[in-house]
Amino acid sequence: MKQIQTQGLVLAALLSLTGAMSFAQSSGESVYKAKCQMCHGASGMADTPAAKAMKVKPVTDPDVKKLSEAQMIDATRSGSGKMQPYKDKLTEAQIKDVTAYFRTFLK
Numbered sequence: 001m002k003q004i005q006t007q008g009l010v011l012a013a014l015l016s017l018t019g020a021m022s023f024a025q026s027s028g029e030s031v032y033k034a035k036c037q038m039c040h041g042a043s044g045m046a047d048t049p050a051a052k053a054m055k056v057k058p059v060t061d062p063d064v065k066k067l068s069e070a071q072m073i074d075a076t077r078s079g080s081g082k083m084q085p086y087k088d089k090l091t092e093a094q095i096k097d098v099t100a101y102f103r104t105f106l107k
C-alpha cells in the first residue's frame, strides 16, 4: 500500500514538471502574440497596418536577417528606432524567449 502511494506521488510530481516545461516552451510565443505581433506580424512578415505605418521590416529583409540573436535581444530589451524598450515590461527570461520565438521566423 505504501509503495502505491509513493508511486502516485512520483507520478504527480512528474506530471506537474512536464506541465511547467511545456509552459516555458510556449511562453515566448504567447508573449509575442500579446506584445509584438501587432507590429511584426503573425509570422514576422510585418504585414499588419501598424507595421506598415511604422515601416517595420519583415524578417526576410537582409537588415533583419543579418542580426545576431544577441543583437535582437538587445533591440527588444533597449528598443530600436521607433520601437519602445521592453526591459521594464518583460523579464529578462521573457525577452530571451520572445526573441528566440521571433527568430524561428527567420528560417
Ligand code: HEC
Pocket (backbone or CB within 6 Å): 031, 032, 035, 036, 037, 038, 039, 040, 050, 054, 055, 056, 057, 058, 064, 067, 071, 072, 073, 075, 076, 080, 081, 082, 083, 084, 086, 098, 099, 102
Ligand atoms: C509599436 C510597434 C512595435 C511593437 C509592439 C514591437 N516592435 Fe519590434 N520593431 C518595431 C519597429 C518600428 C522596428 C524597426 C526599428 C528600425 O528599423 O529602426 C522594430 C525592430 C525590432 C527588432 C530589430 C530587428 C528588426 O526587425 O528591425 C527586433 C528584434 C524586434 N523589433 C523585436 C520585437 C519584439 C520581440 C517585440 C515584442 C516584445 C516587438 N519587437 C514589439 C516596432 C514594434
